[in-house]
Each structure stands twice: as structure tokens, then as C-alpha cells.
Amino acid sequence: MTPQDGNLLRVSGLCKHFFGIRAVNDLNFGVAAGSITGLIGPNGSGKTTSIDCLSGFQRPDTGKVVFDGADIFGLPPQRVAKCGLVRTFQNVRVYDALTVSENLVIAQQEHGRGMRWRDVLFRPQRIRRQDDAARERAQALLELVGLSHHIASPAGVLSYGQKKLLALAGGLMASPKLMVLDEPLAGVNPTVIRRIEGIVHEVNRQGVTFLIVEHNMTFIMNHCNAIVVMDAGSKLAEGSPDVISSDARVLDAYLGKRPIAEASHG
Numbered sequence: 325m326t327p328q329d330g331n332l333l334r335v336s337g338l339c340k341h342f343f344g345i346r347a348v349n350d351l352n353f354g355v356a357a358g359s360i361t362g363l364i365g366p367n368g369s370g371k372t373t374s375i376d377c378l379s380g381f382q383r384p385d386t387g388k389v390v391f392d393g394a395d396i397f398g399l400p401p402q403r404v405a406k407c408g409l410v411r412t413f414q415n416v417r418v419y420d421a422l423t424v425s426e427n428l429v430i431a432q433q434e435h436g437r438g439m440r441w442r443d444v445l446f447r448p449q450r451i452r453r454q455d456d457a458a459r460e461r462a463q464a465l466l467e468l469v470g471l472s473h474h475i476a477s478p479a480g481v482l483s484y485g486q487k488k489l490l491a492l493a494g495g496l497m498a499s500p501k502l503m504v505l506d507e508p509l510a511g512v513n514p515t516v517i518r519r520i521e522g523i524v525h526e527v528n529r530q531g532v533t534f535l536i537v538e539h540n541m542t543f544i545m546n547h548c549n550a551i552v553v554m555d556a557g558s559k560l561a562e563g564s565p566d567v568i569s570s571d572a573r574v575l576d577a578y579l580g581k582r583p584i585a586e587a588s589h590g
């Protein structure tokens with residue numbers, strides 16, 4: 325059930341520091357159910373740390389994270405994923421020695437059923453015993469991302485862009501409600517960019533909400549219906565692409581003038 329305010333995800337007062345660095349500093353924002361929300365900001369503004377904290381890959385210091393009506397603050401990644409919040413990584417993570425379809429089955433187990441590294445290393449037969457439902461879902465997702473002809477290839481033969489598509493399909497194996505993507509377009513060619521755009525829209529049409537960290541402004545402005553801008557660990561602005569593109573503070577943050585962020589440095 326969607327919470328009353330229409331937000332599938334609501335982040336309030338989120339803080340995370342590393343030694344002296346306040347990577348995330350009193351961050352507040354929401355992700356509307358059904359939206360494609362962009363999370364942008366200069367390098368080092370705290371985007372990755374924020375989604376690490378939401379998805380359980382970093383333990384946040386303080387704040388509140390409510391997802392689909394449940395308090396998920398500080399939960400470990402697998403528990404967060406079981407609630408329906410799944411993320412991909414800035415640096416693509418696939419198992420090169422396993423086949424494309426095996427990667428998808430593992431991704432589903434990692435997100436949903438407690439598969440760990442030691443299973444991958446010591447119990448490969450457990451991974452290979454794919455149940456029919458997982459195999460069918462994997463096949464459908466590989467068709468969606470355009471990798472079905474590679475189903476039996478080791479993931480190691482894929483190009484970087486194809487590995488990103490595989491990682492995206494891996495996240496979708498867990499049937500998320502919210503898919504969080506960290507720089508999905510970084511380092512991929514225009515053909516793969518167009519494919520990822522198509523996949524995001526198709527999956528969104530099927531009811532999945534997206535939160536996307538991305539530096540490609542053409543993508544953000546053309547494909548997101550809401551944008552959150554971070555600077556120095558906090559939210560600088562939030563709104564539609566039209567509102568954000570005409571906000572002088574956003575341009576200033578990207579140009580490095582940082583008139584507002586200055587005050588929040590500790």
C-alpha cells in the first residue's frame with residue numbers, strides 16, 4: 325500500500341559521516357509512487373552515500389527512511405530488498421565466470437533469499453539448480469534488455485554496456501517496487517543508452533518506481549518527472565525538470581560557486 329503522502333520513499337533528516345566528512349547532512353526528500361525521479365548533484369555531493377544508506381549498504385548515522393509504509397532505517401541490504409527496494413551499483417557487479425542466466429538467478433537469490441559469497445564459491449550446484457519460475461523470469465528479462473542471445477555465455481564475454489544491462493536485469497529479477505540506479509549510463513555507448521531509456525520506461529509503465537543517480541542531463545531532463553538536487557550532502561532543490569533547469573542555485577552548484585552549500589560545511 326502506498327503511504328498517504330503519495331511517496332513510496334520518504335527520507336527525513338538523513339545523516340552519514342565518514343571521519344571528518346559529512347557525506348550526507350540532514351537530507352530530506354521523497355520519491356513519488358510511480359515516478360521516475362532523478363537524483364543529481366556535483367561529484368562528491370553525497371548521492372552514492374545517500375543511496376547506500378537507503379539500500380542498507382552503509383549504516384546511516386541518524387534520520388528516518390520510510391519505504392512503502394515501513395521503517396527501513398539501518399536495515400541490511402537483503403531485508404531492504406525483500407521490502408521491494410533494489411539498487412544497482414556505479415561500478416558494475418556481475419560474476420564473469422558464471423553464465424548470463426546464472427548471474428540472474430544469483431541476483432534474485434542475493435536480493436531475496438539470503439545467498440552469500442560462500443554459496444557462490446562452495447555450492448555452485450545450488451545455483452545451477454534453477455527453478456522453472458526463475459528461469460522463465462530470467463528469459464523474459466534477458467529479452468527485455470536485449471541479451472537473450474547471450475543466455476548461455478559467460479558474463480565475462482559481455483561488453484561493459486552489456487554488463488550494465490545484465491546488472492539492471494539482475495535487479496529486476498527481485499520484482500522491486502523501487503529500483504535505484506547509480507549512474508546507469510556512465511561509460512556506455514549511445515546505443516546502450518537508448519536501450520536503457522527504453523527499459524526504464526517499459527518497466528516504469530509496468531508499475532515500478534525509479535530513483536536514478538545520473539550525470540547525463542539530457543537523460544535526466546527528458547526522462548525524469550521529478551528531480552532532487554544535492555549539494556554538499558544536503559538537498560539544494562527539488563522539482564520538475566522545468567523548475568530545476570531554471571533554478572540559478574543549481575547552475576551555481578555545478579559551476580562551483582556553492583553560495584548555499586558553504587554554510588553546511590562542518
Ligand SMILES: Nc1ncnc2c1ncn2[C@@H]1O[C@H](COP(=O)(O)OP(=O)(O)O)[C@@H](O)[C@H]1O
Binds near residue numbers: 342347365366369371
Ligand atoms: N567510504 C568512504 N569513506 C570516506 N569518505 C567517503 C566514503 N564514501 C564517500 N566518501 C566521501 O563522502 C562524500 C560523498 O561521496 P559520494 O556519496 O560518493 O558522492 P557522489 O556519489 O555524489 O559523487 C565525498 O567527499 C566522498 O569522498
Ligand SMILES: [Mg+2]
Binds near residue numbers: 371372373
Ligand atoms: Mg556517486
